[in-house]
Amino acid sequence: MSKIDRRRFLKSSFTAGAAAVAGCAATQDRTAGGWRPTATVPPPRRGPNEEIRVACIGFNGQGKGHVSRHAKAKNVRVVTLCDVDESLYAGQIKVVEAAGNPTPKTEYDLRRVMDDKGVDAVSIATPNHWHALAAIWACQTGKDVYVEKPCCHNVFEGRKQVEAARKYNRIVQHGTQARSAGDVRRAMEMLREGVIGEVHMARALCFKGRGSIGFEQDEAQAPAGVHYDLWTGPAHVQPFNKNRFHYNWHWNWEYGNGDIGNQGVHQMDIARWGLGRTLPVKVASMGGRYTYQDQGVTPNTQIATMQYEDGTLLVFEVRGRQTNDEWGCTVGNLFYGSKGVMAIRGTDGPVEIMLEKKEPGPECKGPSVDHIANFHVAVRSGKIEDLHADIEEGYYSSALCHLANIAFRTGRTLNFDPKTERFRNDREANALLTRDYRGPFVVPSQV
Numbered sequence: 001m002s003k004i005d006r007r008r009f010l011k012s013s014f015t016a017g018a019a020a021v022a023g024c025a026a027t028q029d030r031t032a033g034g035w036r037p038t039a040t041v042p043p044p045r046r047g048p049n050e051e052i053r054v055a056c057i058g059f060n061g062q063g064k065g066h067v068s069r070h071a072k073a074k075n076v077r078v079v080t081l082c083d084v085d086e087s088l089y090a091g092q093i094k095v096v097e098a099a100g101n102p103t104p105k106t107e108y109d110l111r112r113v114m115d116d117k118g119v120d121a122v123s124i125a126t127p128n129h130w131h132a133l134a135a136i137w138a139c140q141t142g143k144d145v146y147v148e149k150p151c152c153h154n155v156f157e158g159r160k161q162v163e164a165a166r167k168y169n170r171i172v173q174h175g176t177q178a179r180s181a182g183d184v185r186r187a188m189e190m191l192r193e194g195v196i197g198e199v200h201m202a203r204a205l206c207f208k209g210r211g212s213i214g215f216e217q218d219e220a221q222a223p224a225g226v227h228y229d230l231w232t233g234p235a236h237v238q239p240f241n242k243n244r245f246h247y248n249w250h251w252n253w254e255y256g257n258g259d260i261g262n263q264g265v266h267q268m269d270i271a272r273w274g275l276g277r278t279l280p281v282k283v284a285s286m287g288g289r290y291t292y293q294d295q296g297v298t299p300n301t302q303i304a305t306m307q308y309e310d311g312t313l314l315v316f317e318v319r320g321r322q323t324n325d326e327w328g329c330t331v332g333n334l335f336y337g338s339k340g341v342m343a344i345r346g347t348d349g350p351v352e353i354m355l356e357k358k359e360p361g362p363e364c365k366g367p368s369v370d371h372i373a374n375f376h377v378a379v380r381s382g383k384i385e386d387l388h389a390d391i392e393e394g395y396y397s398s399a400l401c402h403l404a405n406i407a408f409r410t411g412r413t414l415n416f417d418p419k420t421e422r423f424r425n426d427r428e429a430n431a432l433l434t435r436d437y438r439g440p441f442v443v444p445s446q447v
Contacts, residue, residue: 035111035440037114037136037137037140037141038115038140038141039140039141039142039168040117040141040142041142042142042143042169042170043120043142045379045380045381045382046075046120046379046380047380048075048380049075050075051075051076051077052075052076052077052120052121052376052379052380053077053079053118053119053120053121054070054076054077054078054079054080054119054120054121054122054123055078055079055080055081055082055107055113055116055119055121055122055123056070056078056080056081056082056092056122056123056125057082057083057110057113057122057123057124057125057126057134058082058083058124058125058126058127058130059081059083059088059092059125060083060085060088060246060247061125061246061247062125062148062175063083063123063125063126063148064092064095066123066125066146066372067081067092067095067096067123068095068099069370069372069373070123070372071095071096071098071099071101072099073372073373073376076376077101077102078096078099078101078104079104079105079118079119080104080105080106080107080113080116080119081093081096081104081105081106081107082106082107082108082109082110082112082113083108084108084226084227084228084230084231085225085226085227085231085246086106086108086225086226086227087223087225087226089106093106108227108230109227109230110134110137110230111137114137114138114140114141114143115141119143120143120144120379121143121144121145121146121171121375121379122134122135122138122143122144122145122146123145123146123372124138124145124146124147124148125148125175126148127231127249127255127256128150128152128153128249128250128255128256128257128261129153129233129234129235129254129255129256130233130234131147131148131150131151131152131153132151132152132153132157132158132160132161132443133157133233133234133441133442133443134147135147135151135161135164135165135172135391136157136160136161136164136443136444136447138170139164139165139167139168139170139172139447140164140168140447142168142170143170144170144171144172144375144378144379145165145170145171145172145173145391146172146173146175146372146375147161147172147173147174147175147391147394148175149174149175149176149265149266149269149394149397149398150257150261150265150394150397150398150401150402151174151175151391151394151395151398152395152398152399152402153234153255153257153435154402154432154433154434154435155399155402155403155421155433155434156433156434156435156443157434157443158394158395158398158399158402159395159421160443160444160445160447161391161395162391162392162395163447164447165391165392167447169382171375171378171379171382171384171387172387172390172391173371173374173375173378173387173388173389173390173391174389174390174391174393174394174395174397174398175371175389175394176265176266176269176389176393176394176397177266177347177348177371177389178266178269178270178347178348179269179273179371179388179389179393180368180369180370180371180374180388180389181347181348181349181368182349182365182366182367182368182369183344183348183349183350183351183364183365183366183368184270184344184347184348184349184351184366185366185388186351186364186365186366187274187342187344187349187351187364188273188274189366190342190353190362190364191274191335191337191342192276194339195337195339195340195342195353195361195362196335196336196337196338196339196340196341196342196353196355196361197337197338197339197340198337198338199274199275199312199335199336199337200311200312200313200336200337200338201312201313201314201315201335201336202271202272202274202275202313202314202315202333202334202335202336203271203314203315203316203317203326203333203334203335203336204264204267204268204270204271204314204315204316204317204333205267205316205317205319205326205329205330205331205332205333205334206259206260206263206264206267206316206317206318206319206331207317207318207319207323207325207326207329207330207331208259208263208319208320208330208331209320209321209322210259210300210320210321211292212292212293212294212296213243213248213251213294213295213296214243214294214295215243215294215295216241216242216243216295217241218238218239218240218241219239219240219241219242220239221240222240223240226240228240231245232438233438233441234435234437234438234441234442234443235254235255235435235438236254236436236438237438238254241295243294243295243296244295248295248296250262250298251295251296251297251298252295252296252297252298253297253298253409256298257298257401257402257405258298258299258302258318258405259298259300259302259318259320260302260304260316260318260401260404260405261398261401261402261405263331264316264318264401265397265398265401266331266347267316267331267332267333267347268314268316268397268400268401269389269393269394269397270333270344270347271314271316271333272314272396272397272400273393273397274333274335274342275308275312275314277308277312277314278396278418279396279399279400279403279416279418279421280306280307280308280314280400280403280416280418281307281308281309281415281416281417281418282306282307282413282414282415282416283304283305283306283307283403283404283406283407283413283414283416284304284305284407284412284413284414285302285303285304285305285404285405285407285408286302286303286408286411287299287300287301287302287303287318287408288300288301289301290321291321298405299318299408300318300320300321301318301319301320301321302316302317302318302404302408303315303316303317303318304316304317304404304407304408306400306403306404309418314400316400316404327341327343327352328343328345328352329343329344329345331346331347332344332345332346332347339355339356340353340354340355340356340361341353341354342354342361342364348368349364350364351364352364369388371388371389374386374387374388375387399421402433403416406423406429406432406433407429409432410426410428410429410432414426414429421433
């Protein structure tokens with residue numbers, strides 16, 4: 001990204017952010033085109049032999065795994081498939097039927113799913129800009145929620161998600177699957193036990209090769225069967241463009257959060273988990289989109305540094321172009337302590353510990369469980385403590401990605417107040433904590 005392009009981009013970002021602050025109070029309480037989520041008394045918790053009825057919302061990418069794993073689970077039935085692209089229905093209907101389930105209903109408007117009292121829980125794998133509003137609506141209509149990472153498109157709506165889960169006493173699991181990976185869970189225990197001493201820094205690595213997405217022309221209308229206004233939802237309306245649609249939406253700030261908010265949420269979550277921290281007091285980030293020009297906006301190379309009140313550091317690196325690995329890690333985590341180093345290779349491990357004088361540390365192994373199966377357990381019990389990745393943990397890890405992106409977009413080091421969850425004396429940065437929601441798809445200030 002050139003300096004001129006960056007200045008133009010930052011100027012437009014600030015204008016949009018300022019509009020968000022100015023218009024936020026006026027738009028927060030709109031309802032969805034006359035539709036309002038109606039709080040209902042949730043049915044009693046289901047016993048181990050009773051069926052949990054699930055609706056899967058969004059299944060072009062990660063959502064395919066949701067459909068398959070819910071459909072194959074014991075005493076769980078996928079009753080509804082919901083996606084704004086009707087061309088995706090046939091393939092996933094076959095997946096549900098092949099698992100022994102009756103043919104599910106199909107819907108393109110998730111509000112109809114929310115109104116359906118025959119749905120106990122929803123599994124959300126939409127683009128990022130829909131995650132929070134869909135989850136909040138589900139809580140308000142008495143449904144439990146499994147929501148993909150990041151749980152929110154910005155910091156404001158993530159906090160609202162947590163508030164909704166608590167107010168309506170809903171089970172909400174975040175899609176950071178490493179929380180159910182046995183080796184990683186054991187690694188976190190060993191860090192608490194002091195296996196590498198006092199940990200002063202965690203690094204999170206997202207080295208994934210990302211090629212150019214090129215350039216596509218805007219189109220007069222979306223393809224047949226695509227309900228584009230619903231897909232756009234809370235974002236600003238733009239002409240349909242393939243580079244702003246399936247998957248490539250990740251690289252556009254309107255809908256996605258770059259790779260730090262894509263693959264990176266997993267590694268950010270592990271880094272924060274290992275440190276035992278929530279939100280930092282200082283954030284800096286820099287980078288750019290290097291080696292090609294295309295319609296992507298988010299950086300393909302990014303370094304973010306976050307410092308906590310006690311001085312502990314969390315460093316995140318995105319490398320989307322040619323790179324090396326770091327002690328066997330391309331996607332993974334490194335923890336640095338007073339007595340050694342721990343490496344977690346990949347999202348699920350394996351884990352290696354190296355102590356002082358390059359002596360190998362103890363083995364780090366533990367039993368894994370399926371993350372969605374863990375969600376089913378908590379839905380049946382109704383106990384938040386049964387969840388491996390409660391929504392509040394997901395919020396904090398997602399928020400770190402958003403704070404890093406705000407530092408990148410403003411181009412300066414930012415001071416953050418974890419108590420108020422706002423930047424100190426920085427109007428431009430605070431504007432980017434939320435967005436200007438497009439009515440009627442508005443994340444409410446009061447859930």
